[in-house]
Each structure stands twice: as structure tokens, then as C-alpha cells.
Amino acid sequence: xxxxxxxxxxxxxxxxxxxxxxxxxxxxxxxxxxxxxxxxxxxxxxxxxxxxxxxxxxxxxxxxxxxxxxxxxxxxxxxxxxxxxxxxxxxxxxxxxxxxxxxxxxxxxxxxxxxxxxxxxxxxxxxxxxxxxxxxxxxxxxxxxxxxxxxxxxxxxxxxxxxxxxxxxxxxxxxxxxxxxxxxxxxxxxxxxxxxxxxxxxxxxxxxxxxxxxxxxxxxx
Numbered sequence: 001x002x003x004x005x006x007x008x009x010x011x012x013x014x015x016x017x018x019x020x021x022x023x024x025x026x027x028x029x030x031x032x033x034x035x036x037x038x039x040x041x042x043x044x045x046x047x048x049x050x051x052x053x054x055x056x057x058x059x060x061x062x063x064x065x066x067x068x069x070x071x072x073x074x075x076x077x078x079x080x081x082x083x084x085x086x087x088x089x090x091x092x093x094x095x096x097x098x099x100x101x102x103x104x105x106x107x108x109x110x111x112x113x114x115x116x117x118x119x120x121x122x123x124x125x126x127x128x129x130x131x132x133x134x135x136x137x138x139x140x141x142x143x144x145x146x147x148x149x150x151x152x153x154x155x156x157x158x159x160x161x162x163x164x165x166x167x168x169x170x171x172x173x174x175x176x177x178x179x180x181x182x183x184x185x186x187x188x189x190x191x192x193x194x195x196x197x198x199x200x201x202x203x204x205x206x207x208x209x210x211x212x213x214x215x216x217x218x219x220x221x
Contacts, residue, residue, distance in 0.1 A: 015127060016054075018084070019044040020077065021062035027112055031060055031089065031119060038120045048080045055083040058127050060119075062089040062112070068198075070097065071104035078105040085126045089115060095189025096199065098137045109133040144187035153180045158197050 017040045021028050028044055035042045043056075059077050063070060070090065077086050087108035088101045101109050108126035110118050111134055118134075125132040146154070149170075156166045163181070167174040181193075190196045 015040045015058055015123070016056040017042050017058045017060060017123065018048075018056040018081075019060045019062065020046070020048060021089075022046060025062075027062055027089070027115070030115060031062060034115060034119050035060070035123070038123075040123075048077065055081050058085045058087060058123055060087045060089060060123065061106075064091065068100065071100035074101055074104040074106045087119075087123055087126050089119070093134065093137060095137060096195070098133055099189060102131065102133065107131055109137075144189075146184060146187060147180075150180050150184040150187075153177055154184050154196060154200065157181070157193050158200055 017035050019028060019031050019035075019042065021044070023044065023046050032042050032044055048059075059081055061073060061077060063073055070088065074086055074088060077084070085107045086105055087110060088106045089110045089112055090097060090101075091112040093109065093111050098109055107130075108122040109132070110122050114134075122132045152170060153166055156169060161169070163174050163177045167177045170177070181196075185191060185196060188196055188199055190199055
């Protein structure tokens with residue numbers, strides 16, 4: 001828990017929860033119903049106006065945007081409501097989505113299709129100061145470990161070289177370059193060269209170009 005985080009709350013406490021998302025959607029209505037049944041004081045809004053409504057204990061954000069935009073939305077909520085924990089509800093979550101959300105300040109992440117089983121427990125875990133994300137995506141929070149060759153290939157991708165150019169520079173077959181890229185993409189939680197480059201160069205990703213440094217000559221090739 002960071003020094004700027006809000007104060008943890010106990011599981012038995014009655015919580016004031018703000019749901020932020022497009023109004024009158026089926027998902028928003030279900031989130032409202034589940035939290036109300038859990039004895040939370042719930043209000044929903046498409047925008048955040050803390051000066052008028054007060055800072056809630058928790059904000060449940062439900063949005064369908066890409067990973068970068070989701071991260072920006074969560075950062076904005078943490079900035080505008082500094083005393084509230086943020087829980088993000090999204091469909092089709094990937095490793096990159098979860099990393100972006102947590103790095104941006106979300107303390108809980110819920111898959112939209114599992115809200116009936118996980119929303120309430122995630123909200124209470126989050127306001128207790130615990131990080132709570134889907135188990136299948138937990139690996140995304142660990143810093144990926146790349147082999148020396150994967151680092152070399154990714155470094156050349158960041159520089160803009162094609163697979164053929166990388167193969168020529170490293171004196172390997174182009175198929176070998178593709179194999180290393182496929183493995184590296186999986187570790188980074190991305191699906192394309194552009195996404196890998198963005199993640200490596202993103203100052204908020206927790207990685208940075210330093211992840212490409214080859215520090216031990218016996219790193220796996």
C-alpha cells in the first residue's frame with residue numbers, strides 16, 4: 001500500500017460506493033443491485049463531481065475502452081477522488097489490461113461476466129487495502145523475465161527493424177526471430193510489435209528500456 005492510498009476499511013463496514021460508467025446499461029444496473037444487496041450505499045454517475053457528492057469509500061468503474069484509455073480513466077479517478085479505492089469492471093480482460101489498471105491505481109479488477117460471484121468480495125478486499133485481481137491473470141503483475149535473445153530481438157523491434165532485418169543482424173533465420181517474438185509477446189502480454197514497443201517505452205508500465213538490458217552472459221538463449 002502506498003503512502004497516498006486511502007485508509008483501509010473492515011469487511012463489516014457499511015460502504016459508500018460510487019459507480020462510474022454509462023448510465024442505464026444492464027451492467028451498471030446489475031452492479032448497483034449487487035452492491036445494494038450487500039448493504040452498500042450506492043450511487044451511479046457518468047461523471048465524477050466530488051465537490052458536490054463527497055468522496056466515496058470506493059469507486060466501481062465500468063468501461064469498455066482499450067488498455068491505455070482504461071489506465072487513464074483510473075488515474076483520473078484516483079486524482080479526482082484521492083480518498084477512494086478504485087475497482088475496475090471490464091469485459092475481455094487481457095494481461096496488459098490488468099497490468100495497466102493496477103499500475104494506474106486500481107486496487108481491484110473484476111471481469112464483467114463474473115460480477116455476480118466476485119464483485120462484492122473484490123470491493124471489500126480492495127477497501128481493506130488488499131490487491132484483488134482474477135486468478136488467471138495474476139501472472140500479469142509479475143515483471144516478465146526475457147531471455148538474452150528475446151531482449152536482443154525486442155530491442156531491434158523498438159528501433160523499428162523488420163523481422164528480415166533483425167534476422168540478418170543477428171545471423172539467424174527469420175523463422176527464429178518470429179519464434180523469439182512470439183515468446184516475448186506472450187511474456188509481455190501483448191499481441192503485436194507496436195504494442196510491445198509501447199509497453200517497453202511507456203514510463204508508467206513499470207518496465208522501460210531497462211528490461212532489455214543483458215546483464216548476465218549465461219542468460220538463456
